[in-house]
Amino acid sequence: MNIDFTGRYVLAADVGGSHITTAVCDISTQQVLESTCSRIEFNSKGAAGDILRAWADSLLASLKKHKAPVNALGIGMPGPFDYENGISYIKGFDKYEALYGMNIKTSSLKS
Numbered sequence: 001m002n003i004d005f006t007g008r009y010v011l012a013a014d015v016g017g018s019h020i021t022t023a024v025c026d027i028s029t030q031q032v033l034e035s036t037c038s039r040i041e042f043n044s045k046g047a048a049g050d051i052l053r054a055w056a057d058s059l060l061a062s063l064k065k066h067k068a069p070v071n072a073l074g075i076g077m078p079g080p081f082d083y084e085n086g087i088s089y090i091k092g093f094d095k096y097e098a099l100y101g102m103n104i105k106t107s108s109l110k111s
Contacts, residue, residue, distance in 0.1 A: 008027055012075075022059050024065075088102050
């Protein structure tokens with residue numbers, strides 16, 4: 001994937017089996033801005049809307065702690081996952097079953 005990125009700040013997310021950790025990173029210094037860190041635990045066996053809500057809450061919490069513009073989003077997501085198209089193919093791993101076949105890029109919290 002070719003990304004044209006000229007901004008200084010990136011919102012990063014690490015999605016795990018039981019939590020999401022997010023923070024703003026300063027690309028110019030290659031540092032995580034610790035003051036923007038947010039970690040939310042959730043039930044990865046729960047409903048899609050509950051999972052997506054936890055992710056959104058953590059992302060928004062990090063953004064609220066940072067006052068400068070954030071120009072990109074990076075997400076580390078377990079697989080199998082179609083990262084290019086944003087579709088979850090996680091099935092049979094006792095987590096994220098509710099997201100199977102879902103396009104994360106276009107889903108809403110009503111899911």
